[in-house]
Amino acid sequence: MIEASLLADLVTELPHAVRYQRLMNAMREYFRCGAVALLRLDGDSLRPLAAEGLVLETLGRRFIIAQHPRLAAILASRRPVCFPSDSSLPDPYDGLLESCVGEPLPVHDCMGVSLYVDGALWGAVTLDALQEGTFDARAQQDLARFTLIIEASVRVTRLEQERRNLALMRQDGDRRGVAQEEGEIIGSSDSIRNLLRELDVVADSELPVLLMGETGVGKELFARRLHSRSPRRERPLIHVNCAALPESLAESELFGHSKGAFSGASADRAGRFEAAQGGVIFLDEVGELPLGVQAKLLRTLQNGEIQRLGEDQPRQVDVRVIAATNRQLKDSVRAGDFRADLYHRLSVYPVWIPPLRERGSDVLVLAGHFLELNRSRLGVRSLRLSRAAEQALCAYSWPGNVRELEHVISRAALKAISRGANRNDIVTLDAALLDLDYGDAMSAPRENPLSESVSYPRVRSLRAVVEDCQREVIRESVNRHDGSWAAAARELEVDSSNLHKMAKKLGLK
Structure with a gap:
C-alpha cells in the first residue's frame, strides 16, 4: 500500500x-x-x-x-x-x-x-x-x-x-539556457513560499520592482532571485549600494563621466548603467540618493537615456531596474527628500519582504544553517541548540532580522568554545549564550507599508477571543512542522483526530 x-x-x-x-x-x-x-x-x-x-x-x-x-x-x-x-x-x-x-x-x-x-x-x-x-x-x-x-x-x-x-524560454523567444542558481534563500514558511511564487511571476516581466523591507531581511538575495528567473538572466546584474555613494560622486558612478569632467577625471569612464547594458541594475537603499541624481534617474526610467557627466549627447541604455529600501519612501516623499514622480516610477511593482519574526519556523531552519557553518569553521563535532534556546529564538522579535540571527549564532558558538566546551563533544548552546537584547527587540519596527490598518471592536466575546487564539496556535504549529498535522498534534499534546476536527471548526481546513 x-x-x-x-x-x-x-x-x-x-x-x-x-x-x-x-x-x-x-x-x-x-x-x-x-x-x-x-x-x-x-x-x-x-x-x-x-x-x-x-x-x-x-x-x-x-x-x-x-x-x-x-x-x-x-x-x-x-x-x-x-x-x-x-x-x-x-x-x-x-x-x-x-x-x-x-x-x-x-x-x-x-x-x-x-x-x-x-x-x-x-x-x-x-x-x-x-x-x-x-x-x-x-x-x-x-x-x-x-x-x-x-x-x-x-x-x-x-x-x-x-x-x-x-x-519560459519559449516566452523569451530564444534558446538561452537556465542560469545557475543564485545565492540560496533558506526557508519554507508560507510567507516565503508565497513571496517566491510572486517573484517568479513578476520576474518574467520588464516592470521595475521595488523591494521593501527592514534592514537585514536579505533584499539582495531576492533581487538575485528576480534576475535569475528573468529573460535577462544571462546578462549582467550590477549591484549599487546607493548609501555608500558619496554625494559628489553619485552621478558619475551611476552614469559615467568624460575625461576632464571634474578634477581627477583623467579618462572616460562608463557608469553602472552602461555596465548593466541588456541586464539588470539593483539599486540598493535607493532612498539615500541625492535629489539631483534622482532627477537623472527618473529620465533614465522614462526614456532609457543616460548622460555621462561632461558630455552633451545622451546615450541609450536597455536596463531593467530593481530597487530596494528599508525606508518608508512615502514619508520621504512627503518630507521632500524623495521625488514623488521617481517613487511612482520605481514602485510599479512593490514587494514587501517579511521580517524574520513573521516567518514562523524559518527561524530554526536558518539557525540550523548558521550552526552548521560555525560547526565546520570551529571544528566542532556537533553544534546544536537547547530546547530553551530554540524557544528563545522563536519568541524574539529580531529587529536585525536574518543578519542579526547569523551574528547571534556565531557569537554564541564562540562563547561556548571560549568557556571550555569540548570540540569533540556535542556542544549545546543554551538560551543564556544567545545574549538576546530584548530592549532593542521591543522597539523593533513592525509596519508593513503594503498592508492597510484594520481596526477591531474593543469589546469582543470571550469565545471569539479564545477561537482566535486557538486558530493562531494551530496554524503556527502546523507551519512549524512544514504542514505535518500529526507532528503538530504531538507538539500540542492532543489527539490527531481531535486536532483535525478542531481545525475544521475553526475554518483552517
Missing part, C-alpha cells in the same frame, strides 16, 4: 517539497526507524531537502562530505551501505534526532544509499534506528527497492522543472 501511494504521487503534479516529505514519512513508517533524510549533492556538501524524525533546524544545515565519513562512504557505493551498530565513525545527526535531542546517538543502526539520476550522482538517503538489528539483510534489500522510487521521484520533479523552464 505504501509503495502504491508513492507511485501515485509520481503521476500527480506536486510541489517538490511535498512529494519528498511524503517519501520520507512513508520510509520511516515502513522501516520503523527513528529518522530518515533525503540529501541533495551540492558541490562538496549534502543539503537536506526533506527529513522525518530530525529536529527542524536540520533542514538549514549543509553537511560537508569530507567532514562526515559515513556520508562519504554512502556516496562512494552504488549499493546500500549499512554501518555496524558499534561503528566508531561519527554520525552527522548526533544531537539532532527528535527522540534524543542534544544527546550523542547511542549504539544504533544506520544505513544509507546513494542516488543517481541520468547516470550522475544526485545525492543520498539516510536512515537511523535506535533499535539494534532494525536494518538486517531484508531491510537493505527493501532500501534498494525504495531507491528506484526515490530516483523516479527526483526524475519526475526534474522533468516538471524542465517543462517550466522550456515554457
